[in-house]
Amino acid sequence: MVTTANACPKLAQRHLAALYEVCSVLTSSLDYQLSIAKVLEVMHDKAMLQHAILALVDEQGKLLEVEKVHAPGREAQFKSTRYRSEEGIIGTVFSRKQPIVLSRVENDMRFSDKLDLYSLDLPFIAVPLSKDQQVIGVLAAQPEVADPELLANFTQFMDMTASLVTRSVLLAKDVAVQTDNLQQERDRLRRKVRSNYGLDSIVGHSKAMRRVFEQIRLVSKWDSTVLVRGESGTGKELIANAIHYNSPRAAGPFVKLNCAALPDNLLESELFGHEKGAFTGAVKQRKGRFELADGGTLFLDEIGEISAAFQAKLLRVLQEGEFERVGSAQTQVVDVRIIAATNVNLEESVTEGDFREDLYYRLNVMPVYPPALRDRIEDLPELAQFLLEKIAKQQKRELTLSDSALRLMMSYHWPGNVRQLENLLERASVMSESGRIDQDLIMLDHMEPITISRPSAKVAKANLEDPELDERERVIAALEQAGWVQAKAARLLNMTPRQIAYRIQVMNIQMRQL
Structure with a gap:
């Protein structure tokens, strides 16, 4: 037993050291559940306060729920313990917003030992966790010594610890609220993206489009490589989006790259990344598209335009799932689904020696052929209405299309496909002051279809x-x-x-x- 004569200075030193450790614990992590458990352990081991408990107010603000108890081996049995306002010492501190210090537990009839932990012949201290006169919880513990002259020291330490714990709990709750808000926003954006890029976003009910829809549904289930083949303006990227966002990888990233837009040296850096100093201008390490798409989907547009030298490098990634950043010897391993697209006749390119046969077979596992607009002209009214609504939303006004304008458009050959249709409608809408698009605004005369089958x-x-x-x-x-x-x-x-x-x-x- 520590004597009173020498206890106060030594206890003050112990409390000072314990308080420093409490500060270190609470600032080392935002996970207050782990931090509080460690704080209660410090109180027991360093501050001579045993069986410390933390009780926090529930969401309704009416009950105190025991969050943590320092009772090694027995914590689980206390998780459902609650105190009502004015119930026991804990409930009384909650309701009165003031500390309660008992010099001896058995002398106070209010004490309710729901946890069956405390000695009746020792003191007991409970202090509120409060900010701006609002109590959010109660911190309580039992000093190991029964000396009344030491109670002021124990109470002061408890008050200071409670103040630090209050800040930690409020910060953790604020972080939890913000995290929850971010998760809700993330989920909302995911739903919006899936809505924008789902099958419903691809317009058309023709036989050719129904076949494409069925292909998308089938290939979305698996991780097989998909090659979307069709003319420019037929919606190859839209199909790639629909496949990704209807697949098990929908929660992962969707990364895209136009292979025709870059020379080989930049294409390699874009796809595989580079290390700092790998080449002039590489001022820092950069991840490539393959790394960014790890766990998701990588869409490689215009795949038929890559050079023979780069085809060999791409083939290795598709076969092995591994590569090295430019300027690095360390192998990177990724889990990426590939969707490629091209308007090039790859079979002819293979025959001519311009495209590797082994890469062709690696890419052409599941081909999808979106039809040209002229091959599904029955979809044009629905497409035109869809695009017109999109343009109207951008211009913040109502747009309508006359029957005569629609008939004129349906008689056209549409060499530029849906992209050409959208450009035509946007141009016509700009020229329409009233918002009504009639036949005279459909300017097809300078875009006459070209009959390639019978060239001059x-x-x-x-x-x-x-x-x-x-x-x-x-x-x-x-x-x-x-x-x-x-x-x-x-x-x-x-x-x-x-x-x-x-x-x-x-x-x-x-x-x-x-």
Whole structure:
């Protein structure tokens, strides 16, 4: 037993050291459940306060629920213990918002030992956890010594500890509320994204589109590589989104990259990442698209435009699921589903030696063929209405389309597909002051369809160096002479495959499928 003569200085020193440790515990983690358990342990081991408990007010603010008890091996049995206002010492401290100090437990009839932990011949101290006159809980413990002269020291330590614990609990609750709000916002955004990119967001009820919907439903269930094949403007990226957000990977990232937009050196850095100093301008380490898509889906658009050298590097990732960042020898392993897209005839590219056969088979596991708009013209009214509503929302006004305008559009060949339709409707809406789009605003005369199946003798036999040919005629002539293989036509024109693909798109040249 510690004597009174030398107890006060030594106890004050112990309490000071214990208080420092309490501060360290509470500032080391935002998980107050773990922190409080450690604080109660410090009170027992360092401050001579045994069987410390923390009780917090419930969500309704009417009951105190025991959160933590320092009783090694017995904590679980106290989890459901509650105190009503004015019930026992704990409930009384809660209701009166004042500490209660008992010099001897058995002398106070209010004491209710629900936990069956405390000695009747020792003191007991309970202090409120409060801020701005609002009590959020009670901290209580039993000093190990029965000396009345030491109660002031124990009470002071309890008050200071309660103040620190109050801050920690309030901070943890604030973090919990913010985390919950963020999770709710995340879930809301996920629902919105799934709504935007679900099957309902792809418009069309034609036979060709129903076949695409069925393919999406089937391939979404599995992790097989998907190759979306179709002309520009047919919605290949929209299909990739629908596959991802209807798959088991929907909660994971959806990362996309246009392979035709970058040269090989930048493409490698974009896909695989790089280390600091790997090349000029690499001022810090950067993760590539494969790492960013780990656990989700990577959409590689215009896959048919990558060079032969880069095809070998991509093949390794698809086969092994591993790669190295540029400038690093450390192998990175990822779990990524690949969805690729192209408007290139890969079979012809393989035959011509421009595309690796083994990569072709690795990509073409599950092909999906979105139809051109001219092959599902019965979907045009629904598509036009969908796009018009989208434009109307952007312009914040009502837009309508006349029957005569719709009939005119349905008689057109649509070499630019849905993208061309959207551009036409947006242009017409801009020109309409009233918001009504009539036949006179549907400007198709300068976009006459090109009948590639019966090209003119001028184009078929043209000299590519003939100065009288305009650029569009020269590109068509090169395509004819190359058998409509873009890579060969590009070589005839001294262009890259990306350059000729860009011209085909912007010039509305309808590619012939041989």
